[in-house]
Amino acid sequence: xxxxxxxxxxxxxxxxxxxxxxxxxxxxxxxxxxxxxxxxxxxxxxxxxxxxxxxxxxxxxxxxxxxxxxxxxxxxxxxxxxxxxxxxxxxxxxxxxxxxxxxxxxxxxxxxxxxxxxxxxxxxxxxxxxxxxxxxxxxxxxxxxxxxxxxxxxxxxxxxxxxxxxxxxxxxxxxxxxxxxxxxxxxxxxxxxxxxxxxxxxxxxxxxxxxxxxxxxxxxxxxxxxxxxxxxxxxxxxxxxxxxxxxxxxxxxxxxxxxxxxxxxxxxxxxxxxxxxxxxxxxxxxxxxxxxxxxxxxxxxxxxxxxxxxxxxxxxxxxxxxxxxxxxxxxxxxxxxxxxxxxxxxxxxxxxxxxxxxxxxxxx
Ligand SMILES: *Cc1c(COP(=O)(O)O)cnc(C)c1O
Numbered sequence: 434x435x436x437x438x439x440x441x442x443x444x445x446x447x448x449x450x451x452x453x454x455x456x457x458x459x460x461x462x463x464x465x466x467x468x469x470x471x472x473x474x475x476x477x478x479x480x481x482x483x484x485x486x487x488x489x490x491x492x493x494x495x496x497x498x499x500x501x502x503x504x505x506x507x508x509x510x511x512x513x514x515x516x517x518x519x520x521x522x523x524x525x526x527x528x529x530x531x532x533x534x535x536x537x538x539x540x541x542x543x544x545x546x547x548x549x550x551x552x553x554x555x556x557x558x559x560x561x562x563x564x565x566x567x568x569x570x571x572x573x574x575x576x577x578x579x580x581x582x583x584x585x586x587x588x589x590x591x592x593x594x595x596x597x598x599x600x601x602x603x604x605x606x607x608x609x610x611x612x613x614x615x616x617x618x619x620x621x622x623x624x625x626x627x628x629x630x631x632x633x634x635x636x637x638x639x640x641x642x643x644x645x646x647x648x649x650x651x652x653x654x655x656x657x658x659x660x661x662x663x664x665x666x667x668x669x670x671x672x673x674x675x676x677x678x679x680x681x682x683x684x685x686x687x688x689x690x691x692x693x694x695x696x697x698x699x700x701x702x703x704x705x706x707x708x709x710x711x712x713x714x715x716x717x718x719x720x721x722x723x724x725x726x727x728x729x730x731x732x733x734x735x736x737x738x739x740x741x742x743x744x745x746x747x748x749x750x751x752x753x754x755x756x757x758x759x760x761x762x763x764x765x766x767x768x769x770x771x772x773x774x775x776x777x778x779x780x781x782x783x784x785x786x787x788x789x790x791x792x793x794x795x796x797x
Contacts, residue, residue: 439539439561446555450764461762467788469779470764472596472626472740474662476714476782478697479707482663485700486693497692504695507702508670512641517675520682521698523689525625525656525669530556531681532652532671536587536619537562544586546572548598548771550623553590562587570773571600574610581614588619593639594626597768597777599736601630601637611648619677620651625669628660630737632712637737641672649674659739660708661701666694715739715780722780725790729797734775742768744775749797751776757796763789 452466505516522528529552537543539561545553548570557564565584567576572591594601614620624639631638641653652673658664668690671681722741726733732744745751751774755767766777778789
């Protein structure tokens with residue numbers, strides 16, 4: 434069987450290993466395994482969400498509300514935008530897929546940072562688009578602008594804060610950059626970790642309403658998978674001018690969000706206290722990672738997210754280290770496939786983090 438040649442160079446996305454796989458492969462009891470690999474909220478989600486989802490169980494026989502009325506209302510009021518400036522996806526991943534399919538083809542160039550979220554490249558390659566990367570792993574707007582002038586990309590991805598490095602751009606610098614980009618270049622501002630950045634440093638906080646009000650060619654992406662603790666429910670959203678949203682709607686399959694997921698996200702959005710507490714606790718714990726890394730002589734990239742990326746010494750090997758930790762029941766993300774000798778560790782509960790420090794010291 435032959436398939437589209439565009440699939441040939443694509444590496445299958447490597448998701449964080451699930452706990453069940455480590456149970457099967459290493460015979461470790463699931464209670465002894467901690468997963469610090471996918472930037473999930475270690476507190477889980479709001480108890481109010483669990484309660485609300487339980488009440489919706491009886492509705493499973495019916496198709497979901499395809500207008501997504503309640504969640505759209507909740508998002509529209511949270512971000513002070515109109516319903517027609519919103520699209521909801523099965524994770525913001527699905528919206529990235531719509532964006533690529535709406536705008537790119539095999540003549541398009543797609544510009545992104547040297548080290549950034551892997552799905553941008555995977556979706557770009559689906560349609561045969563060419564991926565252009567800036568030299569630096571952090572987002573440097575001088576490099577982005579130079580590449581923009583040279584390559585005239587159809588789409589630019591700005592991931593802020595960036596996954597898997599954790600750094601974030603300044604809002605004003607982003608706006609200055611966007612002013613120089615022509616109106617037919619689609620710029621995607623992926624704010625999957627924006628709740629964290631906004632808490633740590635307000636000068637990094639991108640406000641969707643302001644962003645789309647100033648720039649008609651920009652879409653902002655958010656997700657319920659990280660700070661809201663709903664990775665398993667698969668809900669993300671895009672905020673943009675109505676002509677961008679209308680184009681994406683042509684690609685959306687009907688009923689792309691389940692009834693339970695719609696309910697979970699709607700209720701999660703109302704429990705702001707839960708998110709604020711989660712984010713505050715994350716940064717309290719992050720201090721321990723910074724202290725630990727400093728003592729071990731390892732560079733922790735300053736992070737505006739719920740994870741920290743540890744850059745290892747030359748004599749250490751990130752794949753070996755991640756595997757040694759895995760055998761101890763600790764799942765972290767090896768970043769060797771991104772060209773870094775580094776591991777990415779999600780900030781867990783205080784207890785999980787202590788176990789990570791202990792085991793990391795042992796395997797080093
Ligand atoms: C996690 C993540 C997403 C999307 O997550 P979904 O679960 O699909 O909503 C998007 N961008 C970045 C940078 C992420 O880390």
